[in-house]
Amino acid sequence: MSGDSQKTFYLETFGCQMNVHDSEKVIGTLVQQGYRQVETVEQADLILYNTCSIRDKAEQKVFHRLADFKKLQSQGKKFGVLGCVAQQEGDRIFERAPHVSLVCGSASYRNLPEMLVQIEAGKRATGLDDRQTDECFETEFTARTNPYRGYITIIEGCDKFCAYCVVPFTRGKERSRTSDSVLEEARQLVDLGYSEIQLLGQNVNSYKDPAGKRSFAELLAAVGEVPGIKRVRFTTSHPRDFGRDIVEAIDAVPALCDHVHLPVQSGSTRVLGAMQRLYTREQYLERIGWMKSAKREISITTDVIVGFPGETEADFVETLTLLEEVGYDSVFTFKYSPRPNTPALKLDDAIPDQEKARRLEVVMAKQREIQIAQNKRHIGTVREVMVEGRNDLRAQWIGRTSQNKTLNFTASGPAMAKVGTYAQVRILSTFPNSLLGEMVV
Ligand code: SAH
Ligand code: SF4
Ligand code: F3S
Secondary structure, X not given: OOOOOOEEEEEEEOXXXXXXHHHHHHHHHHHHOOEEXXXXXXXXXEEEEEEOOOOOOHHHHHHHHHHHHHXXXXXXXXXXXXXXXXXXXXXXXXXXXXXXEEEEOHHHHHHHHHHHHHHHOOOOEEEOOOOOOOOOOOOOOOOXXXXXXEEEEOEXXXXXXXXXXXXXXXXXXXEEOOHHHHHHHHXXXXXXXXXXXXXXXXXXXXXXXXXXXXXXXXXXXXXXXXXXXXXXXXXXXXXXXXXXXHHHHHHHOOOEOOEEEOOOEOOOHHHHHHOOOOOOHHHHHHHHHHHHOOXXXXXXEEEEEEOOOOOOHHHHHHHHHHHHHHOOOEEEEEEOOXXXXXXXXXXXXXXXXXXXXXXXXXXXXXXXXXXXHHHHHHOOOEEEEEEEEEEOOOOEEEEEEOOOOEEEEXXXXXXXXXXXXXXXXXXXXXXXXXXXXXXXX
């Protein structure tokens, strides 16, 4: 327990950037309720897990972890499960882990203050709004932990129901914030000293302004034009809703980063159909074509799932040829894993794990070759980086380019580069996952 009388909490976060940013809002809300954040479980009165359920038997891992904590209950500590596993498992969490007193999904965080009062009174509290049709979790108490990149959620939930995915069940229906409130928050972030903003949504480009004022591309451009903002990122874009106007906005507004993450999942139209992804290989490639014909050089990254039920060797080869055709700068590759509630659960998950692992290896090896070749194009060019840190062992600064690449660099005096500022760096050599250079200004 803490030495003083102030209530303390420990929060650990798993999963995507939406979860990371939700945690920033949860922390702000708890602090506003008189809690103090601590760095270890031992110091905490309240232990919270903000969980992810996307793959790999996520719920089992959460239950194992909760079991480890059971012994701490005798010290008077309380436990809460937040996020996607909380929404998915609901009251079952109390059955399997009776020492838990709070279970709350992301659509109910705005009720956290009342729930805290309940658990402090020794009761159990749940926030499992299964309609999830209400507004977004906007709070003025966000405790931003990333000092350089300010996250702003613009749309929550997902209505796409891809056959393999839990998100529509854990995050509820798609709901957007007004573009005016997003712009207001962007201006506040500038006042707090941020020059880089990342707009977030499970499908950020499915954004629909409830006030009908701006399209997603118009909102992007408007955020990019807020005085003081130098960089605007946005993730994740869904190919079905990816319009040419997004590419036009990137061309027109320099503050928009020249990077688009556009998850393809598979290169086979047949598998895309079975996944219910709502586009074909050709339609996906058409969108890639728009980006390649842009005036700026747009870096493209993606997600791939291998071993979806029924994926044949021929389908898999189509994913490999797609990787070559697009020339991605980075690919996140996952083995298909069956998830609760999803339509694909009815399909036979017949591809053995060993074969999924082989396909994963093949994709990663192919992509590594592509990245080695692709990154060479940067040699000799000068790129602007945001200085994000320093590696003292290597006497290098760590920078990030607009294309979201890590560009490590040397500067002739340590005083020249400064974390949180921008620098111009000439690229001297390249690796599969990073670039190396020297600061020129
Ligand atoms: N909304 C985004 C993806 C969010 S989930 C989109 O539609 O593109 C992040 C990634 O996790 C997905 O792109 C997918 O590649 C992976 N993923 C989701 N469910 C999965 C599952 N059941 N098995 C394996 N990978 C999965
Ligand atoms: Fe999941 Fe598909 Fe929604 Fe992405 S679009 S979050 S993969 S259901
Ligand atoms: Fe995971 Fe939920 Fe994000 S399942 S990936 S934390 S939306």
